[in-house]
Structure formats: structure tokens, C-alpha cells
Amino acid sequence: MISVSEAIRLIKKHAIHSNSGEVPLLDALGCVAAESILALTDTPPFDNSAMDGYAFSYEHWDKTSPLKIVGEIQAGTKSDYTLKTQEASRIFTGAPVPEGADTVVMQEKTDRKENLLIITDPNIQANLNIRPQGSQTKQGDLALSKDQLITPATISYLAGMGLDKIKVYKKPTVGIILTGKELIKPGQTLEKGKIYESNGIGLQAALRNLHIETASILTVDDKEEELVNAIKKMMYFDILILTGGVSVGEYDLVPAALEQCGVKKVFHKIKQKPGKPIYFGVHSKGIVFGLPGNPAAVMSSFYYYIQTAIGLFMKRDLVKKIELPLDKEYTKRPGLTYFLNGKTTQTGVEILSSQLSYMLNSFAVADCLVELEEDKEFFEKGTLVDVLKFI
Amino acid sequence: MISVSEAIRLIKKHAIHSNSGEVPLLDALGCVAAESILALTDTPPFDNSAMDGYAFSYEHWDKTSPLKIVGEIQAGTKSDYTLKTQEASRIFTGAPVPEGADTVVMQEKTDRKENLLIITDPNIQANLNIRPQGSQTKQGDLALSKDQLITPATISYLAGMGLDKIKVYKKPTVGIILTGKELIKPGQTLEKGKIYESNGIGLQAALRNLHIETASILTVDDKEEELVNAIKKMMYFDILILTGGVSVGEYDLVPAALEQCGVKKVFHKIKQKPGKPIYFGVHSKGIVFGLPGNPAAVMSSFYYYIQTAIGLFMKRDLVKKIELPLDKEYTKRPGLTYFLNGKTTQTGVEILSSQLSYMLNSFAVADCLVELEEDKEFFEKGTLVDVLKFI
The missing domain is CATH 3.40.980.10 (MoaB/Mog-like domain)
Incomplete structure (x- = not known):
């Protein structure tokens, strides 16, 4: 023994x-990555607007005149024009910033008169409200390290980079x-x-x-x-x-x-x-x-x-013990480690009664197992004991 | 807002x-019982042996003579005889104790000579090594309370009582x-x-x-x-x-x-x-x-x-926050509650960088969310903050 x-x-x-083996991304939930992943593309894949507003070139703007609105770009579409000096384009959140633009002004900080746009934002500055291409991850960057645990957020992140499967420890x-x-x-x-x-x-x-x-x-x-x-x-x-x-x-x-x-x-x-x-x-x-x-x-x-x-x-540690103080003293036989049904309380852990091995009633209401070490016989109230919470 | x-x-x-509705027992995992359950039968359903050994009547035994072995009962079978005075039956763990017997002696504490059994256990006493009918739950007893969370052990316990479905909050x-x-x-x-x-x-x-x-x-x-x-x-x-x-x-x-x-x-x-x-x-x-x-x-x-x-x-509280000290100071804008990606450490919690809302990389490696309260601007190192661990 x-x-x-x-x-x-x-x-x-x-x-x-x-x-290790490749699995569909969703099935990787709770697994550990068996490979490092380099980004296949830049994320975001193109400069895009962080706001609903107007894109224009701050650099070439004279800082006073109204701009001429020449087009509109919705998320999921792209522009087929290059903005010239003093031109602007209506743009929506997530839409690609058109060629020739370096800045987006929020729609709330403008005044539009038909095709003329007056910028009313006193704090406007170059590059505002643009999410630059590759600002999250650049193509070839380490996107995920080997041995990373895959959570729902990790799955969302990898899907956002275009991945639909991943190599994990199965x-x-x-x-x-x-x-x-x-x-x-x-x-x-x-x-x-x-x-x-x-x-x-x-x-x-x-x-x-x-x-x-x-x-x-x-x-x-x-x-x-x-x-x-x-x-x-x-x-x-x-x-x-x-x-x-x-x-x-x-x-x-x-x-x-x-x-x-x-x-x-x-x-x-x-x-x-x-x-x-x-x-x-x-x-x-x-x-x-x-x-x-x-x-x-x-x-x-x-x-x-x-x-x-x-x-x-x-490659995960699934047995996560914590230490909690016993709510009441307990006496056991020495020479055997005891695994007892417990219930965590505000102050520590309580050992539930009816612990005979064929009896499960206390198990049915337990939220943890209490481990009492082999050699010891008497456990005072307040003794720190190892507790394994059920998942 | x-x-x-x-x-x-x-x-x-x-x-x-x-x-609430009835679901197959296995699908009740993680749900809360929507009804109290009364035991349909006694558990164990019959007196049975806790050991491999021999069943006999301690009460009617003369405490010295050998007993005559008249049969054998394996788990899953039953005896069709009643033991008489000075008779014993071979019995195995889990098998029903035959009529006329009140005690089981462990096989290690006997000496068998063909059909004669000598009991060598000096500590033998009445009712030893028998798991009495109903000692876990009696028919009609409250077996499970309404609002009990169903864990794997609860499922095992209910199956052991013969249940194959249960009413839960769906x-x-x-x-x-x-x-x-x-x-x-x-x-x-x-x-x-x-x-x-x-x-x-x-x-x-x-x-x-x-x-x-x-x-x-x-x-x-x-x-x-x-x-x-x-x-x-x-x-x-x-x-x-x-x-x-x-x-x-x-x-x-x-x-x-x-x-x-x-x-x-x-x-x-x-x-x-x-x-x-x-x-x-x-x-x-x-x-x-x-x-x-x-x-x-x-x-x-x-x-x-x-x-x-x-x-x-x-009917479960799925959002279980804990309080942890910040590993480093942090400054935010007042007027908004921040939810930041965090990683629990040995000493507390670390806030991960790149927290722009369209960026998930820090989320991909985070194991928790850190909540920073609306009104406050500066959080000293060691400030206790609410942390929501990912499940």
C-alpha cells in the first residue's frame, strides 16, 4: 500500500x-496551444475609422476652410477614390480610411451644410480616430504563445485573425x-x-x-x-x-x-x-x-x-487545491489520508457528516473535498487543510 | 447613460x-433542482455485506463452535434459504445478507476447513460489516432539497436512488x-x-x-x-x-x-x-x-x-467576484467603470496592457477581468479591486 x-x-x-493535433477552433476551448501562432495578416487589416464621422487630410488642410464632401464609406465597403486637399469623405466606424486621408473627425464635432463640412472640434489633431493597420498585431508577429490556455476570449481573438483551427494538446x-x-x-x-x-x-x-x-x-x-x-x-x-x-x-x-x-x-x-x-x-x-x-x-x-x-x-493542472481553515475540530484514524465531503463557508470549510464510502448523501450537497493528511489524527478547529473545490 | x-x-x-422542467439526469449538470426529491426506495435497498466474508447469526451463535457453511451469495444474486443457528453463508461485498443472519465476519478473520468455518476474530460483535437497508436514505426521506446545485456527485447519488430525470430550472x-x-x-x-x-x-x-x-x-x-x-x-x-x-x-x-x-x-x-x-x-x-x-x-x-x-x-449566481490587490498602480478617467483584462499572480492581480476596445490580444492571455470603479481616478499599488475570474 x-x-x-x-x-x-x-x-x-x-x-x-x-x-497534439489540429482541432476546430471552438473545440479548442479549455485546451492548451501546442504551437506558437504567428499572425497571418495585420490586425486590423487596414487603417479604419474608430468613429462615425468624416475622413480628411489634416496635414494638407488649411485649418480654417470648410471641406468638400466627396463620398461616403460604410463598414464593409471600400472607397475607389483618393481624397484631395480640402476634401472629406463621410465615414462610419470600422470602414477603411480612404487614400489621401490621415484623420477622422467625429460627426458630433462638425457642422454640415449640404456638401460642405465645417470642423468645430477645437482639439482636432492629425491621426485622430484612426485605428492603424496592424496596431493590434502585425503580420508575422507572435500572436499566441505555445502553452497558452484557450479561453473564450482567446478563441474570439484567433478567429479575428482568420484562424478556424488550431493545434492543441488533445x-x-x-x-x-x-x-x-x-x-x-x-x-x-x-x-x-x-x-x-x-x-x-x-x-x-x-x-x-x-x-x-x-x-x-x-x-x-x-x-x-x-x-x-x-x-x-x-x-x-x-x-x-x-x-x-x-x-x-x-x-x-x-x-x-x-x-x-x-x-x-x-x-x-x-x-x-x-x-x-x-x-x-x-x-x-x-x-x-x-x-x-x-x-x-x-x-x-x-x-x-x-x-x-x-x-x-x-498539459493543464486541473487539480487546484486551496487551503482553508476547518470550521470544527475533527478526529480520524492515523495511517490513512481521508478525503471528506466538505462545504465552503464564509469562514473556512465544514466537513459534512455521513462519510461512509458507500454513502453519497453528503457528497450530493458538498462543494469540495477536504484532504486530511495520513499521519495526523486530531485536527483542531482552524487547522489549515487542503481543499479541492468541485468544478 | x-x-x-x-x-x-x-x-x-x-x-x-x-x-422549470424535467430533464434527463445527465443534462441537469450545473442546474439547480426545482423540486425537493423524496427517496423512492430505501438506500441501500436491502441489508448487504460490506466485506467479502461469511454471514451468520451472532445472536444465536454459541460463540465457540465452528459454523456450518450452507451456501454462497454473490453480489447481484439473492439467497433462497434462511440460515439456522450455527449456520453460515459465504457472502461477497454488496450481496444481500440472507434471512437469519445479523453479522458478517471478514474472510481474513476466519479459518475454513471444507464446510466448517472457524471464526478467528477476537473482536467479532453483532451487526458487524453489514450496511443496513435504508442507512443512507429511507423511502420517503428528503433525498435532495429544492434549490440544490446539481454536481457530478449529486447526479451519481440520484441515479443510485433509481432516478433518471429531474425537474430543474432550465x-x-x-x-x-x-x-x-x-x-x-x-x-x-x-x-x-x-x-x-x-x-x-x-x-x-x-x-x-x-x-x-x-x-x-x-x-x-x-x-x-x-x-x-x-x-x-x-x-x-x-x-x-x-x-x-x-x-x-x-x-x-x-x-x-x-x-x-x-x-x-x-x-x-x-x-x-x-x-x-x-x-x-x-x-x-x-x-x-x-x-x-x-x-x-x-x-x-x-x-x-x-x-x-x-x-x-x-437560479444560480454565475458572476462570482473576488477581491485582489493591484500589483501596480493604475490611472484611469473618472466617470466610467473600467473592465480591464487581468492576470492573477501570486500576490494579487496584474492589469494587462493594450486595453483599447477593439484589441483582444491582452484578452487572449488574461485569466480574469478587473473592475475599476466609476468615480475613482487613481488606484494605488495594493488597492483591493473586484476581479471576475474566467470560467
Whole structure:
């Protein structure tokens, strides 16, 4: 049995399968750029007006006479003329500044008499109200650095430069195998001996929060042949998650079945509660987590271990712990790290009751997991503890 | 022109269109329960074993003799016998405890000789290693309170009780209309006068972070008839977002077109930078935001105003500000609230450069928005400012 920190270390050592590839821009949300991007064009691509007003040459203007209005340029159109001295053109926000003009005057600071324009702005000066070509980014400039996290604003920015795809570290593909003769689907009638399967949908939801849709979920009986077939079918996933059958009982067939399929065990069992029997293994195409069947253990294993692995694929740190003071004292058994359901409060964090590993009610209302270190037994009120907020 | 806080107040006053309805359990992720849920069954639904071991009646055992093993119960099966005095049954984790048994002894704490079982556990006591029926939730108990946020663990918990759908406050439907003759799609060649459309995909990405997929995005020219037709087509959305055409110029047709379609203006223009010309209106079926065309203004308007409205539909507070100290002093114009791109640091928050409203580069690397209050001009290093972290 290993410690939680050793388990994390081993996952970090073995889970590095980062794979980069081009994806449609929108699907890059939450990913990290796998390439630096040089601007393909200047942005803005042409000098354009920042206002609705009139474009003219300040340099060649005599600073007193009215200007003659010779045309109009709307955003999305362009002028086919060059402004001469003492000429002006009506122009709208975003429209390209015509040849011969160096300045735009706001319409509110003019007086127009038919085709004559009187500039009434006492503070008018050269280059006013023009967004110069390339003032945001010049062609060939570094537009985005490798390893930049792609947010909605990053996506908008890249689209504005004309990009419709980008090379990122890809999200891992995830497959799930649920083991157990006792599992039936929610919505069906419950026969004695059976329980409703709930780990699959819990994992699906947690993955959806990371924008990972689970392509495939299989439910198998506790029979070795069936299990081996399911594993073989699912070994093309970057991450394969199994629930149940991972302890040491007669029907805990998962570790042996995985070995039979060529998965190499990295560790089995962690000094923690819940989720002690967790298994982690690797094979040539991916990694495998064998989780206990207990729903609470499944959820905390996901947040700590599977998110760590997903983050390694995506080159992101998805497990962001914060430190908060305990609202009440707490006593636990030494020798095991505890992962307890918590609720953040105005002053710190509260540990919720009913923490048995098969019980999820406190999990259902929790907004975080509280991690209590292995060696310690008594935690005073106010002790700073590691907290992992749910996303 | 109104203040930011007045704008928020007006949105909160007018945006309350919460609509509850039943959704498949997985789609309830991130929603708030619109009903209290009473448990349909006991959970666990039957007394079951917490261990691989042997079930027997501690009460009727003579505490010394070996027990006779009469059967085996695997998880997912049930026994068809009642254990008599001095009898035991092999049992596995999760399997129903047979009639006549009150205790399970761990297999590690026994010695088996063919059909005879010797209990070697000196600490054995009644009721050990049994998860009693209803110990998590009893039929009819309050299983989940109205207004509870649905996390992945909540979903797992509800599925475990046999639920496959739940009544929640529904996410609003969102439609987007992009206005401007100058807009072309990323991936196409850029003619002079045109720019790449980037607001649509930026908004789509920001909505996707809230698990809202945008059903419909229209791009229309700055022509009144075309715009009115598009608005009419899109008025069945709970929230309609338009970008561009919202200032006071000749081609800023959005406010007038909305009025023509029966939208009642609530406000137009906020004392802020960027995004001053923002419009907000209501109609019988939903609400409408008219945003400027500037990408940076679109993104900050989304995070502050549109998220506020979405949160009202979903009965969630999606705009979670925190207070952080400024890493460097900053001077702004008084009379406008500033929304500036920021990056959180170890010590506080840094304001990123290039904050002109048509420039997104700093937005592309920002991880938060910094809000600088309207009346103030000079912000010392260390001043606590409101920060909205991107999600």
C-alpha cells in the first residue's frame, strides 16, 4: 500500500501521453496551444475609422476652410477614390480610411451644410480616430504563445485573425467499464439483490465538466471472460476507467483480467479512505484506473487521480487545491489520508457528516473535498487543510 | 447613460423568466433542482455485506463452535434459504445478507476447513460489516432539497436512488445575431474593408463553458429589413444577443429594429469602458442584449451582464467576484467603470496592457477581468479591486 503523494507521483510519471493535433477552433476551448501562432495578416487589416464621422487630410488642410464632401464609406465597403486637399469623405466606424486621408473627425464635432463640412472640434489633431493597420498585431508577429490556455476570449481573438483551427494538446479519450452482476439501470424496477448503477453517469458528468464526452460505457458481469473481452475492446482509449471488482475477493477479477490483457500494474491500493483498493496500470496505448464500486470512492478518485492524469494529457493542472481553515475540530484514524465531503463557508470549510464510502448523501450537497493528511489524527478547529473545490 | 450597478439592477429586475422542467439526469449538470426529491426506495435497498466474508447469526451463535457453511451469495444474486443457528453463508461485498443472519465476519478473520468455518476474530460483535437497508436514505426521506446545485456527485447519488430525470430550472436558450456588412468567416480570404467575424464563436465558447449550446447564429447586413426579419425569426429565444449596430450612427440600426419588433428598451448605454453603447430590452418571450461590435466589449459584456441574466434563469449566481490587490498602480478617467483584462499572480492581480476596445490580444492571455470603479481616478499599488475570474 502506498501513500497518496506516492500515487500522484506514479501517475505523473506514467500518464504522460500528450498528443497534439489540429482541432476546430471552438473545440479548442479549455485546451492548451501546442504551437506558437504567428499572425497571418495585420490586425486590423487596414487603417479604419474608430468613429462615425468624416475622413480628411489634416496635414494638407488649411485649418480654417470648410471641406468638400466627396463620398461616403460604410463598414464593409471600400472607397475607389483618393481624397484631395480640402476634401472629406463621410465615414462610419470600422470602414477603411480612404487614400489621401490621415484623420477622422467625429460627426458630433462638425457642422454640415449640404456638401460642405465645417470642423468645430477645437482639439482636432492629425491621426485622430484612426485605428492603424496592424496596431493590434502585425503580420508575422507572435500572436499566441505555445502553452497558452484557450479561453473564450482567446478563441474570439484567433478567429479575428482568420484562424478556424488550431493545434492543441488533445483531450484524452475516455472509456468506462462498469463491473458487477448487481447493477441495473435507473428507471427500471429494483429486484432484491440488485442496485441502481450510478457510477457511469457520475463519471460522465464529471468528464462533461472538462468538455470530455465519454464515447463508450460498457456494463459487464463479474465473469472473467466477459471482463477480458470488454477490456480488449476498450484498450484503444487513452484512459480506461473500470469500477468495481478491484479488491481482493473471489469476484474481484479486474486486476487479473487487466494483466491478462497486457496491462502493467503500477500500483494497487492507496493508504486512503474512501477508495483504498484503487488500481492504476499502463499499457502501450494508454492508462487504466480500476476504481472500487463505491460511488463516493469513485467520485473522490476521479477528482484527485483521474483529473491529474487528464491534466497531464492536456498539459493543464486541473487539480487546484486551496487551503482553508476547518470550521470544527475533527478526529480520524492515523495511517490513512481521508478525503471528506466538505462545504465552503464564509469562514473556512465544514466537513459534512455521513462519510461512509458507500454513502453519497453528503457528497450530493458538498462543494469540495477536504484532504486530511495520513499521519495526523486530531485536527483542531482552524487547522489549515487542503481543499479541492468541485468544478 | 446609467452606471454599471444600475444596469445590473435593471437586468435583475427584468430578466427573471425562470422556467422549470424535467430533464434527463445527465443534462441537469450545473442546474439547480426545482423540486425537493423524496427517496423512492430505501438506500441501500436491502441489508448487504460490506466485506467479502461469511454471514451468520451472532445472536444465536454459541460463540465457540465452528459454523456450518450452507451456501454462497454473490453480489447481484439473492439467497433462497434462511440460515439456522450455527449456520453460515459465504457472502461477497454488496450481496444481500440472507434471512437469519445479523453479522458478517471478514474472510481474513476466519479459518475454513471444507464446510466448517472457524471464526478467528477476537473482536467479532453483532451487526458487524453489514450496511443496513435504508442507512443512507429511507423511502420517503428528503433525498435532495429544492434549490440544490446539481454536481457530478449529486447526479451519481440520484441515479443510485433509481432516478433518471429531474425537474430543474432550465438553462435559457440563446440565439445570436451578428450584424455588419464587413464580416466574413474565418478561413476565407480577406478583401479590403472586410474583417473576420469573431464575436459569434467567442460567445459560443463562453456559453459552452456554461453547458449551453447555441442553436442558432445568424449574420446579417446593416439593412433594416434584413435585421427586422432576423430579429423576428429569433424572438423565441429566452436570450437574444446581437452584436454591432448599437451605437448612434446612421448604420446603427439595432435599437430601432428591436423597437419595431416589439422589444421594450430597458436601458441603452452604460458608463463603462469598453462596451459603452450596450443595449438591454425585454419582450413577452425573453430578453435582448445589443452589444457593440468590438470583440473585447462583447466578451466583458458577456461575463458581467449576460452571465448575470443566465444565472437568473438558472437560479444560480454565475458572476462570482473576488477581491485582489493591484500589483501596480493604475490611472484611469473618472466617470466610467473600467473592465480591464487581468492576470492573477501570486500576490494579487496584474492589469494587462493594450486595453483599447477593439484589441483582444491582452484578452487572449488574461485569466480574469478587473473592475475599476466609476468615480475613482487613481488606484494605488495594493488597492483591493473586484476581479471576475474566467470560467
